[in-house]
Amino acid sequence: DQQEIFNGQAFHSDSKLPSHHKIVMVSCNYSKVGILRPGMPKTMTLRLSDELAADLEAMARVDDVPVSEAIRVAIDERIKARRDDKQFQARLRRLMAENQRALERLAQ
Numbered sequence: 001d002q003q004e005i006f007n008g009q010a011f012h013s014d015s016k017l018p019s020h021h022k023i024v025m026v027s028c029n030y031s032k033v034g035i036l037r038p039g040m041p042k043t044m045t046l047r048l049s050d051e052l053a054a055d056l057e058a059m060a061r062v063d064d065v066p067v068s069e070a071i072r073v074a075i076d077e078r079i080k081a082r083r084d085d086k087q088f089q090a091r092l093r094r095l096m097a098e099n100q101r102a103l104e105r106l107a108q
Contacts, residue, residue: 046071 048056060070082088 056070057067060067063070065073
């Protein structure tokens, strides 16, 4: 169950990536936020620029945490910020309504 993400978009392994990007493997236990059953970690691959990877690694060293933990914290903070973002919430509600209508049509 590996999903590759590049700049927030799905990325296929056969796609070409600029040579200045670096791959970071992250294992996240999504059961902490209720996405998967307890004990079912999800592994993701991130492609980061050398500069971003170096900044991330330096930040993790300063905070004395593994890089994967620094990433988990950043993702958690981003999700919490989106929950408080009124524009994001409006887009989310609009998308949910569109999906609900599509599901209802499929159920007929």
